[in-house]
Amino acid sequence: MQRPLSRREMLGICQGGFGALAFTGLFGALPFGCKRPKNLAASNELYLGPHYLPKAKNVIFLYMDGGVSQVDSFDPKPRLTAENGEDPRKKFKVDATQFDNVGKILKSPWEFKQYGECGMPVSELFPHIATCADDIALIRSLTSKFPEHTNANYFLHTGSGIQGRPSMGSWMTYGLGSENKNIPGYVVLDGGLIPPGGLDNFKNGFLPASYQASILKAGVEPVANITPREGIPKLQEEKLRFIEEMDQSLMGKMGEVDAVESAISNYELAYKMQSSIPELTEFSEETKATKKLYGFDSDDPHTRGYAAQCLLARRLVERGVRFIELTCPKVEADRWDQHNNLKDGHERNAHAVDQPIAGLLKDLKSRGMLEETLVVWTGEFGRTPFAQGADGRDHNPSACSMWMAGAGIKGGTIFGRTDDYGYRVIENEVTIHDLHATIMHLLGINHELLTFRFGGRDIRLTDVHGHIVKDILA
Secondary structure (H helix, E strand, O other): OOOOOOHHHHHHHHHHHHHHHHHHHHHOOOOEOOOOOOOOOOOOOOOOOOOOOOOOOEEEEEEOOOOOOHHHOOOOOHHHHHOOOOOHHHOOOOOOOOOOOEEEEOOOOOOEEEEOOOOEEEEOOOHHHHOOHHHEEEEEEEOOOOOOHHHHHHHHHHOOOOOOOOOHHHHHHHHHOEOOOOOOOEEEEEOEOOOOOHHHHHOOOOOOHHHOOEEEEOOOOOOOOOOOOOOOHHHHHHHHHHHHHHHHHHHHHHOOOHHHHHHHHHHHHHHHHHHHHHHHOOOOOOOHHHHHHHOOOOOOHHHHHHHHHHHHHHHHHHOOOOEEEEOOEOOOOOOOOOOOOHHHHHHHHHHHHHHHHHHHHHHHHHOOOOOOEEEEEEOOOEEOOEEEOOOEOOEEOOOEEEEEEEOOEOOOEEEOEEOOOOOOEEEOOEOHHHHHHHHHHHOOOOOOOOOEEEOOEEEOOOOOOOOOOHHHEO
16 A cells, blocks of 8 residues: 555445445435534434434325314314304303404304214215215314414414414425425415415524425416526526526625525526426326316316315425425405304305315325325314304314324324313313424424524424324324
């Protein structure tokens, strides 16, 4: 070794190392978009990537904006029928409500039937979702800390009722990255209604800006400027190259700045999206049977619109997008927030989403994708068992029904219980932090270890709370 090695000798000595290097690249590298931040705790206990073998690779979050009534959907209460029209204050303690307009006990306008081998009760509102009962784990005991939409939305999406924290989709992509280099890892499909609290429900908070959601809208052009305005491709390439040179020059003067780095990354991703998004949103290759399954042939334009969202969600999962959220369509009534005219409002919203959601579950299952895809259905809180005024229901953070299906979920399960009126949880309460911990667990993330140092401490999505709901896991 006192003389320089020849090329042949070097290759002979190092040949085993090339295999090890390739193995490291295949199994040890961070996923695309999963950057190891420089502000890790000194202990360096954080591992960006799954902490253990995940059940789920992707999440589809079906957000029911406004708060679905649990006693009219998945939690039947015969006592409401027996005591319909009576004064609730003579039956139980009535908490202060959002609008302080407490009416009489109000029975559900819809009948319930049992579905599947599990015998899960589902109301007439959801005849299509009911056919998937054996794939669903129903939680009847979800609670929130906030009775008002904006704070409850922040709490559901970010684990904090205060504006400014990272969304759960941002946390998931921060921890796991994306499997697709041409599409963002966190996508929100805008069905026409951005929830109260606005886009801050989907923001990155104190995480790097590259982890915020990308909003895709319905229509021919789901993303602004997705079609190049330049007539010659080379002209656009030269513009982008010039912008990158300017940004790199700025970074050379300022040092590493997240806003600049994220801007460069976003420009690069936007350029790649110009080729990938048009293909993604083109449904011509989908069969007529598939489109019919989702409800593309419905006479309700809102059903057709939400069907397109659900089909697009499946196509995003196929392309490795980590976290997809669907917002509600804008029907000819308020979102699921029926302070009056409960029957008409809930029926319009249910008709818009019922068939597309069932189609999504069945399509995923038939393709073998449900085994690795977690589907979550919930609103921000439930509603009161008594009327607001004569024919509405007010907000109720003390009890809410939600369900999960797919990867790692024990289908046909009913977990948690409310009182005889569906007003308060009396058994197996599930908090928003528990919900987040369970979703992260199914993705292979230990919710206590995925942290980010901000404001002098290591912060996580579940704060200092959160327990995995093990009874709904397969």
